[in-house]
Amino acid sequence: MLDSLVFYFFASIAVVSAMLMVTRRNAIHSAVFLITALLSTAGIFLQLRAEFLFIAQIILYVGGIMVLFIFVIMLVRLDVALPRILSPRRKWVAISVALIVFLEAIIIVLMSRKIPGQGLLVSNPYPSDKLPPNTEDLANSLFGLYLLPFEIASVLLLVAMIGSVVMAKKRTDAP
């Protein structure tokens, strides 16, 4: 009972702030609502007893990526840049992508024939009053069972990082 109450609390905040994020005109306001949405998603992770995901969400998305977003928003003059980016064609692309993702979600829900949030989890071997040691579990599966995919992903990320640095670097030899 309490669990579902907590879930619906965070879920409603997430949905409402996601909607507000899209509809705000001011980019900083959008960023603030995106932060709220990410934080309430972190709250849902906590309600699912995934502490490590909760703190990873906060440190990476809120503490890292959103700080960068706001940094960029402050440096770029959006009232000049936005009209150039927003074109009717892009709007249609965005609408169709959103529709496709929404349909996918509906299909997944229908195929699993279950209400979201129930029965989708693997059965939890730990007692419900104590949090499972999911940092250790995550480490064991990442560095044991899924070591190769993990390493491939990290090499990919490294390549992307170096590539972006090279692309962003000023070309001193150019005329």
Place this chain on the structure above:
Amino acid sequence: MHSVVQGVLAFVQAWWVELLCAVVIVLVVPLLAGYIVLVERKVMADMQARLGPMRVGPHGLLQPIADALKLLIKEDLVPGDADKFIFWFAPVLSMTAALTSMGAVAFGPWFQVARDINIGLLFVVGISALGPFGIVLGGWASNNHYSIIGAIRSTAQLISYETTAGFALVSGFLLAGTLKVTDIVKAQLDDHAWYVFLAPVGFFTYLIASIAETNRAPFDLPEAGSELVAGYMTEYSGFRWSLYFLAEYANMIVVGSVGVTLFLGGWLRPFPNVPWMAWVDVLPVVLLAAVGVFCVRRAGKQPARVQVLFMWAVAAACLVVALIFALAAPVRLAPLSFMYAGLYGAFWFLLKVSVYLYLFMWLRFTLPRFRFDQLMRLGWHILIPLALVNVLAVGVMLALYLNCGWNRWLATALTTIATLLVGMLLIRWNDQHAAAASASIASDGAQEEDAYAG
């Protein structure tokens, strides 16, 4: 309605210890922050050969309370062009993040709000990383050029130094093998060493990064008084300003607590495993009694009647707490021994945090402020590579000790020396790089001057 009341009562009954700890933190931290400010002013005065605040109370002891009252009744100005909602929201966010992150800090073995969480110190670090949003949003909402420059500087600084702090913490976590706060301290007890001795480079990188993260001098560029008025808090006044101020000092306590827990043995007394060093346990009693006696002796020399009374009150408080400590010692073996452990643990923990904060003040009044390019170069060219190499070195040290059966101190010494050598190479390479860069800037400037001359 009835069931709601019952639910609340059951909740309070189940969690009353944690609730009490949380209430104590929320009540005490602002007071503590005020007194840290007083200590800071006194230390500054001492280093500059002056007396500092002397008027309000004996030796200015009531100054923080007077300041807090003044800030509360000051006019609360909101600039006309400010974004009202975010302007209101930003200082609250800073303060909330600082206080929430204290929830997982263990002030002694029993005083901790979130006792059993698995992510422990990560929670403290992660939640306190939300505080800078208050600074950034506040600076933006003020609609003032100085404020926004302060906010942007703060963001850039945070991104640069958060990484270093993270890697420094990883080196400590590697040694402890856990993220749980209590288990980290227990691991240091079992390893017979504070981790500052096993990962000295890690501790010092964390120290520097933590000063930078709390925007303290010499890294106080976001509020740099002589160039940006007051940086992000230029437009703030009265109570909102004091919320930023409290958040800064609360954050200092948080980073100090993280450093003390991970590297300085948390609430353990010095030499926790050496039986004949047990006499250090007497230290809290002696210290408090000495302060009490000092206050009694100075009471007669105070100029005003109020000050004499206040001096007697401080003396009485010190002596009573000393008596409690002294009386708690015999119950070490009794069922109440947890009280003893909690009291002494809290004493040592707070003492270590105070030393950490004193170091902050000392650095603030000794070093001049960095230039922004120097700050960035220190962060990206020296500290981050050094912290990365240090993580590797601690890993090698653990492998040598655990898998190859080396002596632990030999392995530590070798890996530390290797890390320091890498650090020296980094500094040297960076110096050459900087010299080349400034030479090119100088030549650019010369060309421009020529152009003007032409």
